[in-house]
Amino acid sequence: MPAVVEDISAEIRDLKKKVGATILAHYYQEGEIQELADITGDSLKLAREATKVESPVIVFCGVLFMAETAKMLNPKKKVLLPDPKAGCSLVDSCPPDKLARYQEMLRENGRKFQTVTYINSSAKVKALSDWVVTSGNAEDVVRNMVPAEYEILFVPDQHLGRYLQEVTGRPMILWNGSCMVHEIFSVQDLLKMKKQHPGAKTLAHPECPANVLGHADYVGGTEAMIKYVEGYAEPTTFIVATEPNMLWQLERRTPRHTFLPVPGITCACNKCPHMALNTLEKIRDCLLNGSPEITWQPEFDKAKDVLARSLLNPPATAKVQPAGD
Numbered sequence: 490m491p492a493v494v495e496d497i498s499a500e501i502r503d504l505k506k507k508v509g510a511t512i513l514a515h516y517y518q519e520g521e522i523q524e525l526a527d528i529t530g531d532s533l534k535l536a537r538e539a540t541k542v543e544s545p546v547i548v549f550c551g552v553l554f555m556a557e558t559a560k561m562l563n564p565k566k567k568v569l570l571p572d573p574k575a576g577c578s579l580v581d582s583c584p585p586d587k588l589a590r591y592q593e594m595l596r597e598n599g600r601k602f603q604t605v606t607y608i609n610s611s612a613k614v615k616a617l618s619d620w621v622v623t624s625g626n627a628e629d630v631v632r633n634m635v636p637a638e639y640e641i642l643f644v645p646d647q648h649l650g651r652y653l654q655e656v657t658g659r660p661m662i663l664w665n666g667s668c669m670v671h672e673i674f675s676v677q678d679l680l681k682m683k684k685q686h687p688g689a690k691t692l693a694h695p696e697c698p699a700n701v702l703g704h705a706d707y708v709g710g711t712e713a714m715i716k717y718v719e720g721y722a723e724p725t726t727f728i729v730a731t732e733p734n735m736l737w738q739l740e741r742r743t744p745r746h747t748f749l750p751v752p753g754i755t756c757a758c759n760k761c762p763h764m765a766l767n768t769l770e771k772i773r774d775c776l777l778n779g780s781p782e783i784t785w786q787p788e789f790d791k792a793k794d795v796l797a798r799s800l801l802n803p804p805a806t807a808k809v810q811p812a813g814d
C-alpha cells in the first residue's frame with residue numbers, strides 16, 4: 490500500500506474511533522476503501538447490516554440512494570455520505586413524477602398491478618412502490634410476494650426486469666431504465682476472452698443486457714457471485730461482467746482463482762463514475778466535519794415502510810394493498 494494511502498487510512502481509523510462511526514462500503518468501491526470498511530456488501534446486505542450498527546454514526550461508502558436507504562432504516566443515526574454527488578444512472582432514468590403519471594394512466598385503463606422497484610431508485614420512487622427489491626431478493630419477491638392476480642410494473646432496470654420475467658415466467662411491464670456500467674460491456678471482447686480461456690466460467694450481473702447474459706455460465710448479484718466462486722474448490726478462471734472493483738473482493742475471498750474483467754465498449758476499465766467519487770480524502774473529511782449528512786426527507790416516511798416490508802420483515806403471505814389504492 491503506498492505511504493499516502495497508509496497515512497490517510499490511519500487517520501480515518503483514528504477519527505472513526507473518536508466520533509463513534511462504522512464504515513459500510515459497497516463492493517463497487519475501490520479496494521483501499523473496502524479494506525478500511527467495517528462491513529462490505531451488496532445493497533441488500535448493507536441495508537440489512539445497517540440496522541444492526543450500534544455506533545451513532547454510519548459512513549456510507551456507496552451512492553446516494555444507498556446512504557438514503559441506510560438513513561431510512563436507521564432514522565436515529567447520523568448517516569454520512571463522503572460525496573453527495575455520487576448518483577446513479579438507474580435512479581436518473583426514473584423520475585418520480587413520470588412514474589406517478591404512468592401508474593395513473595395504467596389505473597385509468599383498468600390495469601390491476603403492483604409496482605416492484607429495484608433499490609437503485611430515489612426515495613420518492615420507493616414511496617410510490619409496493620415492493621423494493623435488490624438483485625439478491627428480487628426473484629423471491631416476484632415469485633412469492635406479488636399475488637398472482639396482479640400484473641407487475643417493474644422499474645427502473647429493464648434488464649433485471651427482463652431477466653426476472655425469464656426465470657419466474659411472470660410477464661412484466663418494464664420501465665426503460667438501465668445502468669450505464671452494465672449496459673456497455675463489450676460482447677465482442679467477452680467472446681474473444683471466452684475463446685482465449687476455454688475452461689473459464691463467465692459470471693454476469695443481471696443488470697447486464699440479454700446479449701451478455703446469454704453468454705454467462707452464471708447470472709447473479711455480487712453476493713451470489715461470491716458464493717458461486719467459493720463453491721469451486723480447484724483454482725478456476727472466471728470472466729466477470731460487473732463493476733470491476735468487485736474483483737478486489739473476489740480475489741480477497743478466493744485467492745486460488747483467477748478473475749478477468751470484461752471491458753466496456755467505450756472504456757477498458759468500465760468503472761462506475763458515481764462510485765468513484767468517494768475517495769479516502771473525502772471519507773476523512775466527512776468524519777472530521779460531520780457532513781455531508783443525509784437528512785430526513787418527507788418522502789422517507791412512506792419509503793421506509795416499503796423498504797422494511799420488502800427487505801427486513803417480508804410478510805408470510807402476499808396480502809399487500811397496491812400503492813395508491
Ligand code: SF4
Binds near residue numbers: 517609670732761
Ligand atoms: S454501477 Fe450502475 S447501478 Fe451501480 S451505482 Fe453505478 S450507475 Fe448505478
